Amino acid sequence: MIETHELTRHFKDVQAVRGIDLTVAPGELVALLGPNGAGKSTTLRMLTTLIPPTAGTARVAGHDVVGAQREVRRRIGYIGQGNGAAHSQRGRDELISQGRAYGMKVPAARRRAAELIDSLDLGEVADRTVSTLSGGQRRRLDIAMGLIHAPELLFLDEPSTGLDPQNRANLQRHIVELRERHGTTIVLTTHYLDEADAMAERVIVIDHGRIIADDTPARLKQEHVGDRIILGFAHEADAAAAAARVPHKAHRRGAELTISVPGAPRLVSGLLDDLRAAGLTPAEIEVRRATLDDVFLQLTGRSLREGGAERSTEDVHPDPALVEA
Numbered sequence: 001m002i003e004t005h006e007l008t009r010h011f012k013d014v015q016a017v018r019g020i021d022l023t024v025a026p027g028e029l030v031a032l033l034g035p036n037g038a039g040k041s042t043t044l045r046m047l048t049t050l051i052p053p054t055a056g057t058a059r060v061a062g063h064d065v066v067g068a069q070r071e072v073r074r075r076i077g078y079i080g081q082g083n084g085a086a087h088s089q090r091g092r093d094e095l096i097s098q099g100r101a102y103g104m105k106v107p108a109a110r111r112r113a114a115e116l117i118d119s120l121d122l123g124e125v126a127d128r129t130v131s132t133l134s135g136g137q138r139r140r141l142d143i144a145m146g147l148i149h150a151p152e153l154l155f156l157d158e159p160s161t162g163l164d165p166q167n168r169a170n171l172q173r174h175i176v177e178l179r180e181r182h183g184t185t186i187v188l189t190t191h192y193l194d195e196a197d198a199m200a201e202r203v204i205v206i207d208h209g210r211i212i213a214d215d216t217p218a219r220l221k222q223e224h225v226g227d228r229i230i231l232g233f234a235h236e237a238d239a240a241a242a243a244a245r246v247p248h249k250a251h252r253r254g255a256e257l258t259i260s261v262p263g264a265p266r267l268v269s270g271l272l273d274d275l276r277a278a279g280l281t282p283a284e285i286e287v288r289r290a291t292l293d294d295v296f297l298q299l300t301g302r303s304l305r306e307g308g309a310e311r312s313t314e315d316v317h318p319d320p321a322l323v324e325a
């Protein structure tokens, strides 16, 4: 569905995108994840024919983004960062006008608008003027606008930026459902780690205009970081004895022992049984699952977090008596 080769874009002396090779298969839901200024929007704008590449090539939905702009545009939907819908019109009319702009006849545009209003849960607000809609409803209407001509491929640039957590979760659910229902290939950009993690089966991490990782969220976390079990002992000597005993990579700092192990939640109970049998009972136990931020940190030495995503840390208390100890 998308194939780029050394895709590059410079703005005067800013190298926004530096030679990206990217392949996206039909039906994939891919998240481009990266910090502000990483080059995500610029990549999307080239793929949607809004700006030409400085160098390299891109074929989108079977056509070249420079040589066959019209063909590409007819086959894709693009929802940029701003709101696309006009404010004084009713949402439903906006959708129908958009359909007409794509050459649809009025009855077909009406039918398609009704279908999208239903899919995106806009039934109660579709007959209100756009200016009265909430941020989340506006965003859903934008998505309906991008889908009116039933594109094979939908690009969403930061779809949930500016929404509160509840509206974000709701929008994410709608996007995933759309893909399931219509089989649309979806490429979105985000700097919300939890969003990329929750929605995309494939995450492409972009930094300084280059792809630095490309895999499923689970594999990225496992390969680059792994889970950790953190045990706090009453005495340093116990932590040292436990370090010598556990069959995994372990790092001790004072009375705290950090064990790096894939699939930590599955292993923690057996590990604790073994330590307890040797008379080594930790006073505190924490299982820390790897996050995409840990992956980014590992790859770049910097954090991607901007307050939008929480670390997924969970305390595990397999035996309440242990925690009290």
Ligand SMILES: Nc1ncnc2c1ncn2[C@@H]1O[C@H](COP(=O)(O)OP(=O)(O)OP(=O)(O)O)[C@@H](O)[C@H]1O
Binding pocket: 011, 014, 015, 016, 034, 035, 036, 037, 038, 039, 040, 041, 042, 043, 191
């Ligand atoms: N029209 C432009 N003129 C000059 N520089 C630009 C232009 N558009 C983007 N840039 C620069 O290119 C780099 C990449 O920007 P881009 O918008 O692609 O990043 P991004 O990853 O989408 O960031 P964000 O998450 O903030 O949207 C940035 O340094 C940006 O300032």
